[in-house]
Amino acid sequence: MQRTDFPQRLQLLASRGLGACLERYAPGAAGAIGSTAAVEFCLDQLPVLLQHQAAVPVAAAGGGGPAEAPAAQQQQQQQQQQQQQINEPMDLVAHAAAKQGHVAVLRLLRRRGFVFRPHHVRATVNCLEKDTSGLASLRYLLLEDPADLAQGGDAAEDWSSLWRIAANEGADLPLLRHLHERLGAAIDLAAVARGGSEEALSWAVAALEAAGQAPELLSRGEFGDVLSSGNRAAADWLVRHGLAPPKQ
Structure with a gap:
């Protein structure tokens, strides 16, 4: 594709x-x-190319049918087709780029007037457990210009579930804070411990205490998951702060 x-x-x-x-x-x-060059080609030149290829058989046949539609109807149909030709390819690009963390492509779409919706965030989050590249896209979609997402009006968006997945996969503190403080996502201390830093753990505990929620000890299974994830620094932090399960 980059040739x-x-x-x-x-x-x-x-x-x-x-x-x-x-x-x-x-x-x-x-x-x-x-590839922003490939994306621009697909958005600008490919539709023209396909229209040209589609018009050749019609021209060779000597017309498109026994009767032509009224001019106003033809114009309306053309406008609808043009808008569809713009929106559908951009949405395909947006989903694919967001999953792979290609922020340069997302910025290109934004400059062209594309509006990101909550379903683009969901598609990105759903891929995090397989590939954490999408964390870069998540930061862009939520932190750089979150107003467009608010316009989506999707009340069913489960920000708490998104928070758990993002924290578990190593999302940085600014993203976790934004999800909690601006979007109301609940804090999951075990998720932070699996993928986060000591700084993120300190913030999570302080935020829970500020909300009147005493941080609970991690269960043996949760602490085992932290150890299995290889986040030894987080495990040591939990032990030092009395949040690891008691030894038997």
Whole structure:
């Protein structure tokens, strides 16, 4: 996808009748590899290329049908098609880029007027347990310009579940604080201990105490998960602060 002959390759595929496949898969592939040049080609030049390829058989046949639609109806249909051609590829790019942590692509989409919604955040979070690259996207989507997400109006967004997954996978303190303080996510001390720093643990305990919630000891299973994760610094911190389970 990053070859210099990228446009020529797509032109060849389109000429072989694969326009529908290109329209469906090329934008997502461009977003997944994080190439802004490939994304721009898919958003700007690929639609024109596909329109040209689709128009050739119609022109060769000598027309599109027995009767043409009224001019106003044709104009409305064209506007709807153009808007759809803009929105759908950008959404494909957004999902693919967010999962892989390609913030440069997300910024490109934002500059083009694309509005990120809570479902883009969910798609990113769902991939964190397999690939933590999405943490960079999560920071961008939530910290750099969260107003667009608020416009989504998705009341079912489970910020507490998102917080647990992000903390478990090593999200930094600014992101955890934003989720808790601005979006109301509940603090899960065990999740912080599995993936977070001593600084994050100190903040989590202080935040719980400030809210009148005494931090509870981790269970043996939870403490075992911390040890299994390899976060020895967090395990030592829990022991020093009396939050590890008692020895038997």
